[in-house]
Amino acid sequence: MxxxxxxxxxxxxxxxxxxxxxxxxxxxxxxxxxxxxxxxxxxxxxxxxxxxxxxxxxxxxxxxxxxxxxxxxPSWGIHFISPGGHKLSVPFKYNYQPEQDTxxxxxxxxxxxxxxxxxxxxxxxxxxxxxxxxxxxxxxxxxxxxxxxxxxxxxxxxxxxxxxxxxxxxxxxxxxxxxxxEPEHYCAGLRAYYKGVESMDADGFIELHFFKDFLPGYFWIFPLPGGHANVGVGMLSSAVSRKKVNLKKEMLRMIAEHPELQRRFAKAELVDEIRGFGLPLGSKxxxxxxxxxxxxxxxxxxxxxxxxxxxxxxxxxxxxxxxxxxxxxxxxxxxxxxxxxxxxxxxxxxxxxxxxxxxxQKLLNYPWLFDKVASKASKNQALAETISCMFNDLDLRERLRQPSFYAKLLFN
Ligand SMILES: Cc1cc2nc3c(=O)[nH]c(=O)nc-3n(C[C@H](O)[C@H](O)[C@H](O)COP(=O)(O)OP(=O)(O)OC[C@H]3O[C@@H](n4cnc5c(N)ncnc54)[C@H](O)[C@@H]3O)c2cc1C
Missing domain, CATH: 3.50.50.60 (FAD/NAD(P)-binding domain)
Structure with missing residues (x-):
């Protein structure tokens, strides 16, 4: 020994x-x-x-x-797509220059x-x-x-x-x-590798889609080198059992039925089997x-x-x-x-x-609020930049916890 x-x-x-x-x-x-x-x-x-x-x-x-x-x-940011289809883009670096910056x-x-x-x-x-x-x-x-x-x-x-x-x-x-x-603090996830998904972001932004009919779960498309993409879904285990969701079926349904995904996956090919694994969350x-x-x-x-x-x-x-x-x-x-x-x-x-x-994560229980934030930010550059900074600055991000942040957004 x-x-x-x-x-x-x-x-x-x-x-x-x-x-x-x-x-x-x-x-x-x-x-x-x-x-x-x-x-x-x-x-x-x-x-x-x-x-x-x-x-x-x-x-x-x-x-x-x-x-x-x-x-x-290289990846320069995240696109969040809200349940109403509004895209909120959060660059990892403010004013980034892909040719010059690391x-x-x-x-x-x-x-x-x-x-x-x-x-x-x-x-x-x-x-x-x-x-x-x-x-x-x-x-x-x-x-x-x-x-x-x-x-x-x-x-x-x-x-x-x-x-x-x-x-x-x-x-x-x-x-x-x-x-x-604990199912409240555990997420079930699936991953698939595809090639040929269209309209991938030129700056390697990863995409997190929050579809109305898949909440509180999310669907992702992450670009990979060589025209490949990592595509997957995740949902809290408690929600999976409460709603009796078959994740694999749902993932393939979204690809086949959501007009935007249908278009982007029309010529795409699955290059590996779809595999699942758990995510133990640090929410406690x-x-x-x-x-x-x-x-x-x-x-x-x-x-x-x-x-x-x-x-x-x-x-x-x-x-x-x-x-x-x-x-x-x-x-x-x-x-x-x-x-x-x-x-x-x-x-x-x-x-x-x-x-x-x-x-x-709890905001996903209020899709209309998520939509409101994303919709306002997609039309208002200053707000988009504030939110972008919030993701990179923890003290600013604290504001996302305060009801006053949403109140100001709703009534301005
Ligand atoms: C579907 C899905 C999507 C995810 N997406 C992302 C993402 O995009 N970005 C991100 O940052 N994180 C993501 N995560 C989370 C990420 O995968 C994990 O948090 C990360 O792998 C944790 O690293 P680790 O070293 O703790 O464990 P692991 O990476 O799981 O490594 C554990 C190692 O232990 C070995 N091992 C296991 N049991 C034994 C044993 N009995 N004896 C000896 N060796 C053993 C395994 O072979 C393995 O090599 C995702 C997770 C899932 C499931």
Whole structure:
């Protein structure tokens, strides 16, 4: 059995980021994944500016290296299409110049992006990456820490500290940390790859459509390199069961029946099977750590409840987990109380944002208000710019929570 101080379970964005930050501090770690990379992950594949920032924190040259990948398409903003069909366009950077500026975000299939991160991992002697290792059981060791075993019960690793980054279906999260999947804070998602979808945005804007007959769900089209597109749908699990929605049927129906989509998909071809996966949302604060462990990324339910963005939050949690792990080793303290420093750091950085997004998610219960905001903004440049700034400035975004913001809009 392998003995180690730090074992990271899962080499997705959260786990790989934690391992890379530990390596930057000169701290060795063992990184396990049941898959071998490159591997696919069902996702919208949109990498926000926050991802680019996190890459820079790992190593200043990484954003440029990502930009040089043929598989990464620069993205300059989001088009929100309201239930009444009004388009609200929010650039990631005010007054951006695609020819001169560095792109604010990218869209890259996860099979490429996650492999890009794992390539960084492979270059670091401090990280021992083991692929094709599926951990199925977790037991507390008598002397503290965890013993991880495979399906047959064969012990694989004993670790003082476990960084759990094995995604939305983490058995550790459910059975050891005791976090339940709550349908009010969980989203069901589907992803399909198409080629030949027409009228894609020239500046790589991603599109989020909120169709009247699919609320509170959303439909997305994200452009990819080579004329391909990531197309998908997401809806709160509680709504899926309440309304008995068949997501796949609904997605294909919208493509076939909505006049705008019908036109744009007329010559499009589905190039892979339609696949589904869950999104554990960060719309509720959870306990993210305990004695000898921390939960990272989807294993700690940190996905933005409005946009569905989880890659950056996973990477942010990976960075803070590495900080905490360093302190634990220095002080040889792995107690649940000491580990709370991790929860505090993660929520200090993310909670304000997650709480706001929860409010925005609730706006979907008032489609007429959403329409009003989008319709006014589509005719009023100053308002469009204010909203655009709100997405990039958290203090301004607070205004979206205030009823006075909507009152002024309605009566002006
Ligand atoms: C339909 C959909 C659309 C989305 N769209 C976006 C988007 O456009 N942008 C965005 O930012 N986020 C999006 N997300 C969220 C994003 O995919 C996740 O938040 C992100 O992948 C979380 O990263 P992670 O490292 O925590 O987990 P993961 O990326 O899931 O990585 C977990 C790793 O753990 C490994 N693993 C799992 N179990 C075990 C085990 N027992 N033993 C060993 N290894 C194991 C897996 O092989 C995997 O490599 C979307 C999610 C879905 C489902």
């Amino acid at each position: 392998h003995q180690t101080d730090i074992c990271i379970l899962g080499a997705g964005p959260a786990g790989a980021t934690a391992a890379l930050h530990l390596a930057n501090k000169g701290i060795p770690s063992l990184l396990l994944d049941k898959a071998s990379f490159p591997r696919d992950k069902v996702c919208g594949d949109a990498l926000s500016g926050k991802v680019v920032n996190e890459l820079r924190r790992i190593s200043p040259g990484l954003p440029q290296q990502l930009g040089e990948l043929q598989e990464a398409l 792109p604010a975000g990218y869209i890259s299939k996860r099979i490429h992006f996650d492999d890009f991160l794992v390539q960084q991992v492979r270059q670091r002697p401090e990280i021992e990456l083991r692929e094709n290792v599926e951990v199925a059981r977790y037991e507390r060791a008598l002397e503290g820490g965890f013993i991880l075993s495979d399906k047959l019960g064969k012990p694989l690793v004993q670790a003082k500290l476990l960084l759990v980054a094995n995604g939305a279906q983490s058995g550790f999260t459910r059975h050891v940390a005791g976090l339940e999947q 604060k959870r306990t993210l750590s305990g004695e000898n462990y921390m939960l990272l990324g989807d294993a700690g339910a940190l996905i933005d409840p409005f946009t569905g963005e989880g890659i950056s939050n996973g990477m942010i949690s990976g960075r803070w987990a590495a900080e905490q792990a360093e302190k634990c080793l220095q002080q040889q303290n792995f107690s649940a109380q000491f580990m709370q420093g991790y929860d505090k750091a993660v929520y200090n950085r993310l909670w304000k944002e997650l709480r706001l997004s929860r409010q925005m």
